[in-house]
Amino acid sequence: MLFKDKSAIVTGGTRGIGREIVMMLAEEGANIAFTYLKSASDAQILVKEAQSRGAKCLSYQVDVRDFDKSKELIEKVKLDFGGLDILVNNAGITKDKALMMMSRDEWLEVVDTNLGGVFNLTRNVIVTFLKQKSGLIVNVSSVSGIIGLSRQTNYASSKAGIIGFTRSLAREVAPYNIRVNAVAPGFIETDMVSGLKEEYKNELMKRIPLARFGNAKDVANSVRFLLSDAAGYITGQTIIMDGGMSLAL
Numbered sequence: 216m217l218f219k220d221k222s223a224i225v226t227g228g229t230r231g232i233g234r235e236i237v238m239m240l241a242e243e244g245a246n247i248a249f250t251y252l253k254s255a256s257d258a259q260i261l262v263k264e265a266q267s268r269g270a271k272c273l274s275y276q277v278d279v280r281d282f283d284k285s286k287e288l289i290e291k292v293k294l295d296f297g298g299l300d301i302l303v304n305n306a307g308i309t310k311d312k313a314l315m316m317m318s319r320d321e322w323l324e325v326v327d328t329n330l331g332g333v334f335n336l337t338r339n340v341i342v343t344f345l346k347q348k349s350g351l352i353v354n355v356s357s358v359s360g361i362i363g364l365s366r367q368t369n370y371a372s373s374k375a376g377i378i379g380f381t382r383s384l385a386r387e388v389a390p391y392n393i394r395v396n397a398v399a400p401g402f403i404e405t406d407m408v409s410g411l412k413e414e415y416k417n418e419l420m421k422r423i424p425l426a427r428f429g430n431a432k433d434v435a436n437s438v439r440f441l442l443s444d445a446a447g448y449i450t451g452q453t454i455i456m457d458g459g460m461s462l463a464l
């Protein structure tokens with residue numbers, strides 16, 4: 216068990232990639248606090264499932280766009296779990312649209328959730344990590360933030376921002392034994408991707424050398440590695456798992 220008795224926060228744990236990360240942490244012996252926005256019943260089911268693996272697991276309804284609520288969350292989790300060792304910033308949304316049709320609200324909502332959420336949680340965790348001179352952070356970016364994807368100017372900007380945030384913070388907190396890394400998944404089969412049109416999915420598939428969409432386990436496996444001692448000399452990096460989609464021709 217890689218994370219026995221460590222305490223972790225995962226944002227957006229109820230579905231897709233976040234859910235798989237919660238279960239991976241449970242299987243590796245961690246105690247887990249996860250957040251969600253709306254899916255209260257999914258949250259209850261996941262808490263039970265993680266607890267059945269022997270983990271302490273609690274869910275918290277917190278909008279990652281809310282700085283003050285994020286601060287309250289961190290203080291609450293520290294009390295509920297007796298400490299905090301790991302933060303996985305996973306919560307994210309898309310509102311894909313051609314730029315010429317994109318409203319300011321669609322821009323702001325995506326950037327505020329995806330990048331603002333990373334700031335809100337990390338800003339409120341970092342003092343604890345600095346004081347204890349240890350901590351592990353993994354941020355969920357996207358291949359869209361690296362290669363750019365049409366109709367995703369809002370999303371790609373937020374995800375590229377996460378990579379810059381990761382690199383800067385990694386430098387800043389390395390002297391305090393805190394590692395900060397990111398993962399950049401390609402197309403992963405979750406609710407976020409199931410809404411895409413079949414034609415577009417077929418088009419995308421042609422651009423993926425491994426000829427399949429990824430699954431949430433592919434992402435959780437990389438998160439496990441980055442959080443483990445096996446990655447003890449890795450900080451400020453972004454691991455891409457996209458079936459080779461971002462490789463240059």
Ligand code: NDP
Pocket residue numbers: 226227228229230231232233250251252253254255277278279280305306307308328355356357358399400401402403404405406407408
């Ligand atoms: P899903 O849409 O399946 O799940 C999103 C999760 O984020 C849910 O738990 C949701 O909570 C939560 N969430 C959304 N908005 C907020 C908010 N404002 N405050 C708190 N929680 C929120 O997404 P995926 O699992 O597909 O994606 C997870 C992460 O991976 C995202 O950051 C995404 O950008 C990234 N990613 C996904 C890819 C993919 O192909 N799926 C590819 C590359 C990156 P609730 O259930 O309550 O709504």
